[in-house]
Amino acid sequence: MVRRTGSQILVESLLREDVEVVFGLPGGQALPIFDAVHGSELNFVLVRHEQAASHMADGYARSTGKPGVFIVTSGPGATNVVTGLCNAYMDSVPLVGISGQVATDVIGQDAFQEADIIGITRPVTKHNFLVKNVNDLARTLKEAFYIATTGRPGPVLVDVPIDVQRAFCEFVYPDKVDIRSYRPNYSGHSVQIKKAAEIINKSEKPVFYIGAGVVASNAESEIFEISKKADIPVTNTLLAIGAYPLDTSLSLGMLGMHGTFCANKVVQTADVIVAVGARFDDRCTGKVCEFAKKAKKIHIDIDPTAISKVVDADVPVVGDAKTVLKEMIALIDSKDRKDWLRMIDTWKTEHPLWYNRDDDKLHPQYVVEKISELTKGDAIVVTEVGQHQMWAAQYYKAKNSRLFLSSGGLGTMGFGYPAGIGAKFGNPDKEVVVVAGDGSFQMNMQEMAVAVLNDINVKVVILNNQCLGNVRQWQEMFYGKRYSHICLAKRKKCPKWCNTPRRDTCPVYIPDFLKWAQSYGALGMRVTEKKDVEPALKKMLGTKNSVVLDIWTEIEENVFPMVPAGASLDNIVTRMNG
Amino acid sequence: MFLHMEDVVRHAISVLVENKFGVLARISTLFAARGFNIDSLAVGETEDPAISRMTIVVKSDDCILEQVTKQLNKLIDVIKVNEFNDNIEYVERGACLVKISLNKSNRNEVMQMVEIFRSKIVDISQSSVIVEVTGSEDKISAFVRKVMPCGIKEMCRTGIVALGRGQSIIKVSSGR
Numbered sequence: 001m002v003r004r005t006g007s008q009i010l011v012e013s014l015l016r017e018d019v020e021v022v023f024g025l026p027g028g029q030a031l032p033i034f035d036a037v038h039g040s041e042l043n044f045v046l047v048r049h050e051q052a053a054s055h056m057a058d059g060y061a062r063s064t065g066k067p068g069v070f071i072v073t074s075g076p077g078a079t080n081v082v083t084g085l086c087n088a089y090m091d092s093v094p095l096v097g098i099s100g101q102v103a104t105d106v107i108g109q110d111a112f113q114e115a116d117i118i119g120i121t122r123p124v125t126k127h128n129f130l131v132k133n134v135n136d137l138a139r140t141l142k143e144a145f146y147i148a149t150t151g152r153p154g155p156v157l158v159d160v161p162i163d164v165q166r167a168f169c170e171f172v173y174p175d176k177v178d179i180r181s182y183r184p185n186y187s188g189h190s191v192q193i194k195k196a197a198e199i200i201n202k203s204e205k206p207v208f209y210i211g212a213g214v215v216a217s218n219a220e221s222e223i224f225e226i227s228k229k230a231d232i233p234v235t236n237t238l239l240a241i242g243a244y245p246l247d248t249s250l251s252l253g254m255l256g257m258h259g260t261f262c263a264n265k266v267v268q269t270a271d272v273i274v275a276v277g278a279r280f281d282d283r284c285t286g287k288v289c290e291f292a293k294k295a296k297k298i299h300i301d302i303d304p305t306a307i308s309k310v311v312d313a314d315v316p317v318v319g320d321a322k323t324v325l326k327e328m329i330a331l332i333d334s335k336d337r338k339d340w341l342r343m344i345d346t347w348k349t350e351h352p353l354w355y356n357r358d359d360d361k362l363h364p365q366y367v368v369e370k371i372s373e374l375t376k377g378d379a380i381v382v383t384e385v386g387q388h389q390m391w392a393a394q395y396y397k398a399k400n401s402r403l404f405l406s407s408g409g410l411g412t413m414g415f416g417y418p419a420g421i422g423a424k425f426g427n428p429d430k431e432v433v434v435v436a437g438d439g440s441f442q443m444n445m446q447e448m449a450v451a452v453l454n455d456i457n458v459k460v461v462i463l464n465n466q467c468l469g470n471v472r473q474w475q476e477m478f479y480g481k482r483y484s485h486i487c488l489a490k491r492k493k494c495p496k497w498c499n500t501p502r503r504d505t506c507p508v509y510i511p512d513f514l515k516w517a518q519s520y521g522a523l524g525m526r527v528t529e530k531k532d533v534e535p536a537l538k539k540m541l542g543t544k545n546s547v548v549l550d551i552w553t554e555i556e557e558n559v560f561p562m563v564p565a566g567a568s569l570d571n572i573v574t575r576m577n578g
Numbered sequence: 579m580f581l582h583m584e585d586v587v588r589h590a591i592s593v594l595v596e597n598k599f600g601v602l603a604r605i606s607t608l609f610a611a612r613g614f615n616i617d618s619l620a621v622g623e624t625e626d627p628a629i630s631r632m633t634i635v636v637k638s639d640d641c642i643l644e645q646v647t648k649q650l651n652k653l654i655d656v657i658k659v660n661e662f663n664d665n666i667e668y669v670e671r672g673a674c675l676v677k678i679s680l681n682k683s684n685r686n687e688v689m690q691m692v693e694i695f696r697s698k699i700v701d702i703s704q705s706s707v708i709v710e711v712t713g714s715e716d717k718i719s720a721f722v723r724k725v726m727p728c729g730i731k732e733m734c735r736t737g738i739v740a741l742g743r744g745q746s747i748i749k750v751s752s753g754r
């Protein structure tokens with residue numbers, strides 16, 4: 001019988017799970033684990049901040065569909081991943097995190113670098129485990145991967161005390177998992193599916209509203225098939241960008257706060273909404289009691305708690321999107337819905353996405369449009385959080401799912417750059433472009449070391465508006481243009497309050513992103529004029545190394561369309577004062 | 579969360595869980611995160627020592643309760659959730675120990691109450707008695723109200739436990 005240490009078992013288990021890459025950073029209470037990683041086959045990537053490790057694992061998972069893995073030490077290492085866990089939890093991303101912990105006999109004594117990470121992360125993980133006995137370790141890891149990747153996916157944290165890492169036992173990796181209290185249900189109830197199909201067949205103005213669940217269950221082709229068969233238009237959430245092809249008349253684009261006019265209009269006019277793997281997030285629904293009042297709601301979701309949480313479902317179907325839709329296809333009548341599609345076409349042409357393409361100003365939307373054009377929508381575009389995120393969502397025409405990655409539920413600034421690095425680790429042959437705001441990028445830009453040292457060719461395009469643009473827009477629109485702490489160039493000598501941010505009169509912006517990129521040995525470029533955007537993007541895409549492209553865009557550009565927070569989708573504003 | 583007081587009713591929820599450390603914390607976190615006050619809680623092993631049963635009493639409107647029930651089910655360590663309501667015949671029992679001041683003037687009254695409520699005196703001293711009363715939540719509350727004027731020195735009350743009458747059984751199914 002071969003006996004191994006808990007640490008060896010841990011590494012061996014990760015290899016058994018075919019883990020390609022692990023992100024993390026060592027520390028005292030994880031030393032035995034890192035000793036076992038040393039000399040093993042495990043591909044370990046040393047980060048500069050543990051938060052970034054969790055986002056890298058997340059970006060890896062979102063882009064590949066496989067679970068992302070990180071290992072951190074106890075205490076501060078573990079608390080640093082809380083944001084990453086919460087971010088993954090909100091967006092249903094499968095992660096397995098491993099944290100070191102103080103020895104079992106001193107837990108609860110405020111030992112050095114002790115944190116009750118199980119208590120802290122309980123509400124932000126799908127499940128978490130404290131492993132108190134080395135004999136439970138292999139099974140616990142197997143269960144962690146199983147729980148993270150099945151049902152509605154999510155992050156799982158496994159906390160391993162240092163004495164368990166050192167303890168010996170026989171290594172047996174279970175090949176099956178059976179958790180009696182956790183048996184996700186994949187097939188939907190036939191009666192419910194039939195009911196749903198009947199309602200769809202009778203409807204004149206149906207619409208699909210698809211979310212991350214469609215991507216998680218690979219149900220894109222089923223949605224496509226049904227929508228074509230029965231002329232059902234499709235709107236998507238931020239997380240389902242790319243799940244439905246944009247080059248068809250049935251595609252409406254994103255709905256909600258910054259969604260297209262057409263998508264919002266369709267939802268408000270529809271007589272049936274078929275929500276698939278979407279959770280009626282408030283950024284999608286606007287004022288809930290005014291949301292899609294005329295529509296019967298069919299809600300297909302693997303998570304029963306998502307159903308009738310926000311909006312009452314007339315026909316709930318609990319099950320996996322792909323399995324349910326597969327069963328449904330045959331029950332859906334082929335049907336032309338010409339009048340409905342004609343109506344939709346009018347809305348599309350009357351109110352397309354708009355920004356001023358005719359002036360010489362450097363509009364951020366233009367940059368995204370060019371990225372879309374030059375990469376043919378085939379690159380993985382990862383965003384930070386803010387205005388640039390919405391412009392990327394609106395103007396990047398992702399050809400498939402998993403080509404647009406963004407922090408949806410939590411809206412985490414600092415997510416994009418590390419997530420982009422993680423995505424590149426999972427997709428070495430794909431172009432990865434991070435569309436960043438100058439504010440968000442500064443939250444995790446230290447990870448450029450990881451990109452450069454690992455030859456991870458990730459492109460960063462900063463839509464630099466010299467401020468926390470998203471907040472500025474809200475202050476402009478809803479707080480009488482009282483700009484409060486949004487300017488990233490503001491210095492001591494500036495007037496206390498200022499609502500006229502301008503490139504020529506404001507103090508010089510720091511950091512100088514060019515020098516900063518150069519200090520890592522990466523290429524830095526700056527563009528301040530519209531005419532230079534395309535050549536710079538071409539040069540960037542032609543470079544086989546990390547690039548930071550700092551683009552000085554219009555400072556006070558706003559994101560439109562916009563449904564003001566708490567307002568009905570009917571109150572969509574397509575232009576300023578318009 | 580807005581609760582319309584008229585919709586708020588008492589619910590007794592029975593939860594079968596894995597008998598592991600941390601499970602109670604997961605369940606109480608779930609209620610706490612929604613601003614729910616747990617009125618009473620009783621936890622104990624079942625005939626299968628690997629499984630515990632929790633009986634939780636909360637006041638809530640039906641809609642929110644349905645969400646909470648679903649959320650409970652979603653917890654990995656929760657095996658089964660059931661609600662006892664007016665549509666189900668069930669028995670509930672709780673217990674309470676009440677230490678009541680004794681003096682010449684109230685002695686008879688206390689004894690009478692013990693009698694009427696079919697409760698038991700489990701300790702007696704010069705100046706006080708401890709009375710054990712069991713029964714439904716209502717019965718215990720009634721007893722406490724009645725002896726209140728006599729002077730309650732201290733009391734300690736359990737959460738209620740509940741089981742469905744007759745054929746109704748909440749059990750872990752062995753199949754899948």
Ligand SMILES: Cc1ncc(C[n+]2csc(CCOP(=O)(O)OP(=O)(O)O)c2C)c(N)n1
Pocket residue numbers: 384385386387388389411412413414436437438439440441463465467468469470471
């Ligand atoms: C970690 C975190 N802190 C604060 C916020 C609130 N917030 C949302 S968008 C935003 C501004 C983002 O600025 P920037 O990255 O420059 O992007 P821009 O909006 O200018 O495109 C802020 C502060 C957040 N989403 N995340």
